[in-house]
Amino acid sequence: GAVVSQHPSRVICKSGTSVKIECRSLDFQATTMFWYRQFPKQSLMLMATSNEGSKATYEQGVEKDKFLINHASLTLSTLTVTSAHPEDSSFYICSAWTSRADTQYFGPGTRLTVL
Amino acid sequence: AQTVTQSQPEMSVQEAETVTLSCTYDTSESDYYLFWYKQPPSRQMILVIRQEAYKQQNATENRFSVNFQKAAKSFSLKISDSQLGDAAMYFCAYRSARSGGGADGLTFGKGTHLIIQP
Numbered sequence A: 001g002a003v004v005s006q007h008p009s010r011v012i013c014k015s016g017t018s019v020k021i022e023c024r025s026l027d028f029q030a031t032t033m034f035w036y037r038q039f040p041k042q043s044l045m046l047m048a049t050s051n052e053g054s055k056a057t058y059e060q061g062v063e064k065d066k067f068l069i070n071h072a073s074l075t076l077s078t079l080t081v082t083s084a085h086p087e088d089s090s091f092y093i094c095s096a097w098t099s100r101a102d103t104q105y106f107g108p109g110t111r112l113t114v115l
Numbered sequence B: 001a002q003t004v005t006q007s008q009p010e011m012s013v014q015e016a017e018t019v020t021l022s023c024t025y026d027t028s029e030s031d032y033y034l035f036w037y038k039q040p041p042s043r044q045m046i047l048v049i050r051q052e053a054y055k056q057q058n059a060t061e062n063r064f065s066v067n068f069q070k071a072a073k074s075f076s077l078k079i080s081d082s083q084l085g086d087a088a089m090y091f092c093a094y095r096s097a098r099s100g101g102g103a104d105g106l107t108f109g110k111g112t113h114l115i116i117q118p
Helices: none
Strands: A004-007 A010-013 A019-025 A032-038 A044-051 A067-073 A076-081 A090-098 A103-106 A110-114 B003-005 B010-014 B019-021 B024-026 B032-039 B046-052 B064-069 B074-079 B088-096 B112-117
Touching: A004 A090, A010 A019, A019 A032, A019 A090, A019 A110, A032 A067, A032 A076, A044 A067, A076 A090, A103 B046, B003 B088, B010 B019, B019 B112, B024 B074, B032 B064, B032 B074, B046 B064, B046 B074, B074 B088
Parallel strands: A010 A110, B010 B112
Antiparallel strands: A004 A019, A019 A076, A032 A044, A032 A090, A067 A076, A090 A103, A090 A110, B003 B024, B019 B074, B032 B046, B032 B088, B064 B074, B088 B112
């Protein structure tokens, strides 16, 4: 149990285009989902917190107009990178939190490469 | 703001031996959670062990145990009988204990690359 999926696992896009990444909790309902970013050989940095049905809360320094987050249901959150640039290339990881276990379960991540 | 520090970028241990990974943190909060996560080459984050700050007893999960020193703000991970499958990046993480439900995101350390020598 407690499986979180992400789609796509890898995406390559041209500079200036937008990319959407989906995060799904497959066998549980997640009140809260988190989005992290991990640069090569570095740690995970929290980008934003999303609660179902409300606006996401962004960490300091994260552009909310560039990284659009939608948490439309208790099992789905999406991250849209708008007008992507090469510096947005990174590994994006989501996690889903369930109050039942009070635990964050992580997705497998999405590698974004912007050319 | 909370910070998590892992001072060992890389550690190496012989198979079947014991290794300890260090983690210190800084916080003004009295109630919080601490975690160790494993990230193998697949990049999938795997929860190894978790510790509630209000619990004095150190958490244990099979071959993995922690030494939690709240006053010293230290949270080390001991891996006994190291196995080849333990090779990975290990991240120490902090989470505030929020009252009234809900959860905050995790603050991670920079990680320790654990190498297992056969």
